[in-house]
Amino acid sequence: MSGPTTSLTPPADARRPVRHPDAPAPGELLGSHYDRCFGCGGEQPHGLHLETRAGEGVGVTAVFTVKEAHQGAPGLAHGGVLATALDETLGGLSWLLRTIAVTGRLETDYVRPVPVGTELHLAAEVTAVHGRKIYGTATGRIGGPDGPVAVRAAALFVEVKVDHFIENGRDEEIRSAMSDPDQIKVARAFEVNP
Ligand SMILES: CCCCCCCCCC(=O)SCCNC(=O)CCNC(=O)[C@H](O)C(C)(C)COP(=O)(O)OP(=O)(O)OC[C@H]1O[C@@H](n2cnc3c(N)ncnc32)[C@H](O)[C@@H]1OP(=O)(O)O
Numbered sequence: 001m002s003g004p005t006t007s008l009t010p011p012a013d014a015r016r017p018v019r020h021p022d023a024p025a026p027g028e029l030l031g032s033h034y035d036r037c038f039g040c041g042g043e044q045p046h047g048l049h050l051e052t053r054a055g056e057g058v059g060v061t062a063v064f065t066v067k068e069a070h071q072g073a074p075g076l077a078h079g080g081v082l083a084t085a086l087d088e089t090l091g092g093l094s095w096l097l098r099t100i101a102v103t104g105r106l107e108t109d110y111v112r113p114v115p116v117g118t119e120l121h122l123a124a125e126v127t128a129v130h131g132r133k134i135y136g137t138a139t140g141r142i143g144g145p146d147g148p149v150a151v152r153a154a155a156l157f158v159e160v161k162v163d164h165f166i167e168n169g170r171d172e173e174i175r176s177a178m179s180d181p182d183q184i185k186v187a188r189a190f191e192v193n194p
Contacts, residue, residue: 006105008154010128010135017058017126017134020098024054030095033186034177039088048085050122052092059125060092061145066118077114086138086153089122093136093157097126100190101134101157102164109152114142121145132159162187 024030030052035043040050046069052062064085072078087106094101114120123145124138134157141147166174177183 014128014130019058023096026056028054050088058096062089062122064120082151083108089124090136090138090155093126099159101159104158105156107154112150114150
């Protein structure tokens with residue numbers, strides 16, 4: 001069979017994830033990796049404005065407030081928006097490994113409806129690493145970190161170099177990002193072997 005292995009179960013010889021020694025301290029706000037990001041960008045008016053913090057171990061937490069613009073059914077969050085919130089939270093794990101990685105696969109379970117106005121408390125952790133593959137899980141709870149689980153995800157991220165974005169992104173945004181010293185700083189922070 002050709003094509004990628006799509007299993008979200010880490011292989012038997014996967015290694016335990018290790019928090020990078022220079023990872024942000026537990027509780028520290030990670031900040032946005034790109035200010036126009038739909039998930040976390042402060043300059044993205046249509047975005048989710050997710051704020052993610054480093055957690056203990058190789059974990060992060062985030063809070064997403066479901067707004068009127070995030071509806072699918074009347075008064076309820078759209079499933080795709082919730083998947084985005086999970087994806088973005090899982091993306092924040094890059095800061096703890098100090099590895100740039102993109103989503104290869106994301107599986108989402110929708111456990112209960114999420115009304116507009118809800119504060120969704122998200123938590124994600126890396127569960128295993130195998131070569132360039134980073135396995136993670138995430139949950140979203142209603143109203144607080146111990147609230148009822150509304151959504152769950154399992155994901156496989158694949159490590160990439162900064163070139164992944166330079167080679168594939170639209171020229172206009174790449175040029176703008178490359179001329180922004182803050183953006184260069186973010187990219188450098190992840191480049192363990194520049
Ligand atoms: C600065 C931080 C930036 C963080 C951004 C966070 C934003 C939130 C997260 C996102 O939404 S990222 C955007 C959505 N994702 C993408 O746009 C990724 C699009 N896909 C790709 O670019 C490529 O398919 C990918 C980089 C994922 C893989 O291509 P490669 O050619 O680099 O990988 P390769 O085919 O060599 O596979 C490497 C390993 O990963 C496995 N793999 C690759 N794609 C997979 C997949 N889709 N599902 C499962 N496994 C996959 C593959 O089987 C293989 O496993 P083995 O090492 O065991 O052989």
